[in-house]
Amino acid sequence: MNTMNHRNFFSRVWDLYYDGFRNMTLGRTLWLVILVKLFVIFVVLKLFFFPDFLSTHAEGDEAEFVSHELLNR
Amino acid sequence: MENELFSIDGSMVDWSRAQFALTAIYHWLFVPLTLGLAVVMGIMETIYYRTKDDFWKRTAQFWQRLFGINFAMGIATGIILEFEFGTNWSNYSFLVGDVFGAPLAIEGIVAFFMESTFVAVMFFGWKKVSRGFHLASTWLTGLGATISAWWILVANSWMQYPVGQEFNLDTMRNEMVSFVDVALSPVAIDKFCHTVISAWVLGAVFVVGVSSWYLLKRRHVEFARQSMKIGAIVGLVASVLAAVTGHHSAYTVGQTQPMKLAAMEALYNGGDDQSLTIFAAVNPFAQPDWKNEHEPPMRIAVPYALSFLATNDLHGYVPGINDIINGYDKSDGEYEVPLSEKMVRGSYALTAMKAYREAKRDGRNNELEVLASEFQENMPWMGYGYVKEAEQIVPYIPICFWSFRIMVGGGCLFILLFCAILYFLYRKKSPRWLFHTALWCIPVAYIVSECGWLVAEFGRQPWTIQDMLPTWVGVSALQSSSVMITFFLFLVLFTTMLAVEISIMCKQIKRGPEL
Numbered sequence: 001m002n003t004m005n006h007r008n009f010f011s012r013v014w015d016l017y018y019d020g021f022r023n024m025t026l027g028r029t030l031w032l033v034i035l036v037k038l039f040v041i042f043v044v045l046k047l048f049f050f051p052d053f054l055s056t057h058a059e060g061d062e063a064e065f066v067s068h069e070l071l072n073r
Numbered sequence: 074m075e076n077e078l079f080s081i082d083g084s085m086v087d088w089s090r091a092q093f094a095l096t097a098i099y100h101w102l103f104v105p106l107t108l109g110l111a112v113v114m115g116i117m118e119t120i121y122y123r124t125k126d127d128f129w130k131r132t133a134q135f136w137q138r139l140f141g142i143n144f145a146m147g148i149a150t151g152i153i154l155e156f157e158f159g160t161n162w163s164n165y166s167f168l169v170g171d172v173f174g175a176p177l178a179i180e181g182i183v184a185f186f187m188e189s190t191f192v193a194v195m196f197f198g199w200k201k202v203s204r205g206f207h208l209a210s211t212w213l214t215g216l217g218a219t220i221s222a223w224w225i226l227v228a229n230s231w232m233q234y235p236v237g238q239e240f241n242l243d244t245m246r247n248e249m250v251s252f253v254d255v256a257l258s259p260v261a262i263d264k265f266c267h268t269v270i271s272a273w274v275l276g277a278v279f280v281v282g283v284s285s286w287y288l289l290k291r292r293h294v295e296f297a298r299q300s301m302k303i304g305a306i307v308g309l310v311a312s313v314l315a316a317v318t319g320h321h322s323a324y325t326v327g328q329t330q331p332m333k334l335a336a337m338e339a340l341y342n343g344g345d346d347q348s349l350t351i352f353a354a355v356n357p358f359a360q361p362d363w364k365n366e367h368e369p370p371m372r373i374a375v376p377y378a379l380s381f382l383a384t385n386d387l388h389g390y391v392p393g394i395n396d397i398i399n400g401y402d403k404s405d406g407e408y409e410v411p412l413s414e415k416m417v418r419g420s421y422a423l424t425a426m427k428a429y430r431e432a433k434r435d436g437r438n439n440e441l442e443v444l445a446s447e448f449q450e451n452m453p454w455m456g457y458g459y460v461k462e463a464e465q466i467v468p469y470i471p472i473c474f475w476s477f478r479i480m481v482g483g484g485c486l487f488i489l490l491f492c493a494i495l496y497f498l499y500r501k502k503s504p505r506w507l508f509h510t511a512l513w514c515i516p517v518a519y520i521v522s523e524c525g526w527l528v529a530e531f532g533r534q535p536w537t538i539q540d541m542l543p544t545w546v547g548v549s550a551l552q553s554s555s556v557m558i559t560f561f562l563f564l565v566l567f568t569t570m571l572a573v574e575i576s577i578m579c580k581q582i583k584r585g586p587e588l
Contacts, residue, residue, distance in 0.1 A: 012201070020197025026138065026581065027196070030145035033573060040566065041149055041156075049559050050156035053163035053549045063245040064430075066167045070245075071427050073459060073546045 085553040086545045089161040092560045096153050098523055099567040103147025105522050109276015110140040111215025116303055122208045135586035146574040165537045165547030171248045172238050173228050180224035187217035223265050230261035232538050234329045240452055242429045242445055263325045267318040270311050274487055275518045277308025282515035283582055285508035293585050302498055309491035327383030333532030335394045336473040339369045343393035349378030357471045363394045398463045412463055419458030422451035456541045468534040476527035483521030
C-alpha cells in the first residue's frame, strides 16, 4: 500500500514537471534566456574572467598569503 | 572645482568597487519586484481561493506571468557577486569566509529547493493540484524568496556591524562564535524589515503603474481597476511600514555607523537638538569642505527631527563628521575616542598581528598568548591602522546626501500616490493625469529603491568590514585593466539582459490577461 502511494506520489510529481515543460509557451523563451545566461555566467565568466585569486597566488598557504597582504598594505 | 563623482582614478580598488556596484545595482533591479509581486499575486490568489471567482484566478495568473519573467531574468545574477568576492576581493573574502559560509549556504539551499519546488507547482500546477495546495505554493514561493533575502541581508549587515565572530590569528579568518548574534543582529533585523517592505512598495507601484496603462488604453478595465485597488492597498500599507522601519533603521545607523548618518545629513558639526535637512545646496560632483564649513549652504531643515530620527529623543545628541573625528560623548555616557586614538590602536593591532605571525613561524610559542591578547584588545580598531588621514574615513557625502533625499522623497510621493488612487477608485473617477503619474512612478520606484542601497553602501565607505577592513586592503592585487575589461563586459551583458527582460515584459503586458 505504502509502495503504491509512493509510486503515485512520484509519478504525479513526474507528471507535473513533464506536462508543465511540454506545454510551456512563454516558458520556452524564458528557459532559453536562463540557459544562455547560465552558460555565460558559469562557463565564460567563471572560467575566463573570475579565477579564484587565492588558489592561484597563495601557493597552498592562504593564511600566510593573506597575512602578508594585510601587513604590507 | 574637481569633479569627484566621475573621476575614477584608474586604480584597481576604484574599478573593483565600480564593478561590484554595477553588478549589485543590476541584481537589485530584479529582487524587489520578485518580493513585491509575490505579495500582490498571493493576495489575488487568496481572493480566488475564497470566492472561487474565475476572474481572480485569471488576474492572479497574469501577475504570476510577469513574476515569472522577472524571476527568470533575475536567476543567478547574484552569483556574479560571489565570483567577484573570490577574484577581486580575495583578502576580504578569506577574512569573512567562516562567517559568511553559513548564511550563504542556507540561502543557496533554501533558494534552490524551496523556490524551485513551489515555483514549479505555481506555474505548472493549476490543473494538477488542489486550489489550497496551489495557494500554499504561491505564498511559499514568495516566502522562499523572502527567506533568501534574509540570509543575504544578514551577510551584508555583518559587514556593516560585525558581531558574533572572533578573529583567529592562526587561520587569519573571522570565525563565527554565535550564529544567533550574526543572524539576529539589530542591523540585520532593521535592514531586512526595511528592505523587504520597500520591495513590497516597488511591487505595488509596478502593479498600479501597469494597471494605469490598461486604464489609459481603456483595455481590461475591470481587471485593471481591481488590480490597482489591491496594488494601492498593499502599497499604502507597505509605504507606511517602510517609513516606520526607515526610522528604526536610521536610529540603528546612528548607534552603529554614525559617520554614515553624518554623511547622509551632510552634518559637519553635530550637537543636541539637531534639525533634519529637507534641502541644502550640496554640490553633487564634489566632496564638500566639511572641515571648514559650518553647514551646507541654503539649508532648509525641520527642527529637532534629526535628533528624533537618530536617538528617539527630540533633544538627543547627534555627532557630526568633525565630532566623530575629534571624539565625543555618546548618549549612553560612553566616550567615543577620536580618530587619532583609533589609528594608534589600529596600528597596535597590526603590530601585534605581525609579531604573532613571526613568533609562530619561529616557534616562539611562549609569546603567542600575550601577543594574541594584545591583538584582541585592539582588534575593534584594526582597520584604522591602515588610515593615514581623516579624509579617508569620510564617505562621499554628495551621493549619501542626495540618495537619502531621493529615497525619502520617493517614499512620501508613493504614499500620496496610493492615497490618491484609493480616493479616486472609491469615488469611481478616472483622472488620466493620475494614471500617467502612476505609470511614470514605475521607473521612479526603481531609482528610489537603488538609492536606498546607495545610501547604505556609499555611507559605509571606506569599510568593507566596518572598522576592521578598508576597501584598499580587502581588494586583490589584480591589474586594474583586467577589472576594467570585465566592468565594460558586464555593462554590455547586463544592458542586453535588461533590454531582453523589458522587451518580454512589455510584450506580455500588451498581450494582457486572458480573461
